[in-house]
Amino acid sequence: MISNMERLKILLTEKGLKPTYQRLKILEYLDKHLDKHPTVDMIYEALANKIPTISMTTVYNTLNAFQEKGLVNPVTITGTEVRYDFLTLPHHHFLCKKCGKIIDIDIKCPIGDKKEIYGHRIDEFHRYIKGVCKYCLKKEKNKNKH
Amino acid sequence: MISNMERLKILLTEKGLKPTYQRLKILEYLDKHLDKHPTVDMIYEALANKIPTISMTTVYNTLNAFQEKGLVNPVTITGTEVRYDFLTLPHHHFLCKKCGKIIDIDIKCPIGDKKEIYGHRIDEFHRYIKGVCKYCLKKEKNKNKH
C-alpha cells in the first residue's frame, strides 16, 4: 500500500525533479485542490503556515518547473493571473464573471486531441468560456422574484 | 459611394461612442491590420507619428470602450499582453511559439455559438491553440537537411 505522498514523490523523480520538501508540498496542494485551479498566491498563503520560510519565488520557480515537465497546465482564463491545473486530461474551463469560480467542463471537441491543424503543429489547446454560472443565475432569479 | 472612414464613423456613432479623431484612427488601424492582432503598444507606436500628442492612456481607454461596446475582441493568447481583434465572427487563434505570429483558424466547433452549457450562461468563448506554425516547421526541416 503506497501513500499518496509516496506517489507524488515518485512522480517528481520520474520527471527528473528532485523531490524537495517545498516541491512535494506544492504538488500535494495542487492535487488536493484540483477544483480551485489555484494561483501562486493561494498556494503561497496556504503553505506559509506549515513552511514559514517559503518564498513566493520558490512557488513561482516550482510551478514553472512543473509546467516545463508537463506536470501542470497553466490556465490564463482570468487575464490577471495564472491559475494552475494538475489535471492532465484535456478539458474546457468556464469562468463565472459574477463569482469568479472556475468550473471544469467536459465536452467532446472534434479538434480534440489533434496534433496538427492546417499544417501547424499543435502543442497546447486552451478552451476558455466566460459567462455566469448556474448558481449565480439562480441567485439572480430569486432576487428578481423577491 | 461611402468612404471607409465614413463607414467607421457611422459604426462608432451607432455604438454610442463619439467619433473623435483618436478613436477613428485607432479603429482604422485595427481595421487595416486585422491579421496582426495588434497590442496597445503597436497601435500607439503606429499612431504616434501622425498624432504626436496621443497618449498610451487614450489607447487603453479607447480599446476598453471598444471592448465594452463589442466592437473589438480581446485575445489573451500570449499571456503577457492583450491583443485586439476587430473581426467579430467567432474563430480560433493559433500562436506560434517560434515566431510569435497569431494566425486565425476557421473551423466549425459543435459548441460553436451555444448560449448555454450545463446551465451556465455563455457570454464569451476563447479558443487558443499554441504550437509551431507551418512556416517555422518548414524552416526547421530545411535547416536539418543542410
Place this chain on the structure above:
DNA sequence: TTCCATATTTGAAATCATTTTAACCATGAA
C-alpha cells in the same frame, strides 16, 4: 564521515502591462 560541486531556496529589487488619478481641453446646449 567529510568535502565539494551543484541545485534549490530565499528576499530584495527590477520589469512591465495596465489602471488610477487629477488636471486640462473640446463641444455643445442654455
Place this chain on the structure above:
DNA sequence: TTCATGGTTAAAATGATTTCAAATATGGAA
C-alpha cells in the same frame, strides 16, 4: 458667455511575475 459633460493627457500607482545575488541544502566522491 457660461456651464456641464465627456475625452484626452502625463504622471504616479498597482500588481503579477522575473531577475539577481547571496545563503542553504543535497547527494555523490573520496
